[in-house]
Amino acid sequence: MKFTKSAFTAAALIAAISLQAGAGATHAAGTTTVNQTVSASTAASAKTAHANAVYNHMMSLLKSPSKQAEAVSYMEKNIYQVTPWQGSMMVLKLENAEKAHLDAWNDKFFKDSIQTKLMKLMKSGDDLTALINKTNDKSLKSLFKGARDSGYRIDTSEGMYYLVLDYPRFQKVRSYVSADIKSYIDIMTAETKAPFANDAALSIGWTEVTKRALAQEAFVKSFPHSNRTAQVKSLFNQYLSISMSGLNNTPLFDYDTKKVDAKAKAALQAAVSKGDPTKSGYIKKLQGFLDVLKKNNDTLTPEVDKYRKAASGM
Known part of the structure; x- marks a missing residue:
């Protein structure tokens, strides 16, 4: 095939046009990718800045005791906009504030006039x-509303009405915090809804004692460096002591006969049968406790007492 000069010129022109078109297309595609990257980066920066603004505003509210109720409401409405770490800190800082101001709130409730009104007004379950x-x-409405909105709930013991932290309310924000604080909220919610003691007597069943002790032990093992490990460990130590001694008005051993409470022993045995002493220090201690009990005919002897004191750190 023979090419003419004009044909060669036409072919070259077409090739040049094609190359220019290709370069333009490549440039356009590159520009789109860069623009998308910049847009994503800008959006991420804006999201981070907004989360920081929400977190910082919450911290500023907590600086003033008079704004505690506002802080509770603000957190519940806005915690979804922050990171899990920021959400966890918002919860823990609020808990700190509620603890710090609890005595001042209870001073208002401990007034004779308020206690008298509460005795007439309050019924079980209120x-x-x-x-x-x-x-x-x-x-009175204002007092009750202020306490509720500030994160407290009412409780009673030995004929007195008083406030405690409303941990069940933290369940509203549980989804927006880290795994350890989720677990901490659950542990404290159980304690608030059904405290283990009232008037120096055990107010939950022995099976519930072992269940909660295991949950607390699991927390300490799973989250050794959590901001709330020390608090949960302290609670666990109380449950460990209860498991082997009971409480003053619910003793594990009868004060007269020194015999172990049958229901309590059954609950401890059930926990040991379901648990693994190689994975749980609590179960291992219960197993040893039951062994020494059996050896001593289920009676509180010096040997049994020595074991439980060593095991529970009494």
Whole structure:
């Protein structure tokens, strides 16, 4: 085949046009990719800046005791916008504030006039919201609302009414915190809904004692460096002591006969049968305790007492 000069010129021109078009297309594609990357980076920066702003505002609210109720409400409405670490810190800082101001709030409730009104007003199962709805006393309504909105709930013991931290309320924000604080909220929620003791007597069943002790032990093992490991470990030590001694008004051993409580022993045996002493120090100690009990005919002897004191650190 023979090429003419004009044909060669035409072919070259077409090739040049094709190359220019290709370069333009490549440039356009590259520009789109860069723009998308920049847009994603800008969006991420904006999201981070917003999360920081939410977190910082929460911290500023917590600096003022008078804004504690506002801080509770703000956290519940905005915690979804921050990182799990920031959400965890918001929860823990709020808990610290609630603990710090609890005595001041209880001083208001411990006034004779307030206690007298509560005795007439409060029925079993009532919470602060129920009390708000039951009274026409504006000052009393304001007191109850202020306590509730600041993160407290009402409880009673030995004929006195007082406030405690409303840990079940933290369940509202549980999804936005780290794994250890999720578990901590669950542990403290159980303690708040059904405290283990009332009037120096055990107010939960022996099976529940072993269940909670195992949950607390698991927390300490899973999260040795958590911000709340020390608190949970302290709680666990109380449960370990209860498991081998009971409480003053619910003793593990009868004060007269020195015999072990049958229901308590059965609960300990059930926990040991289901547990693994190679993985749980609590189960291992219970197993040893039951062994020494059996050896001593289920009676509190000096040998049994020595074991439980050594095992529980009494």
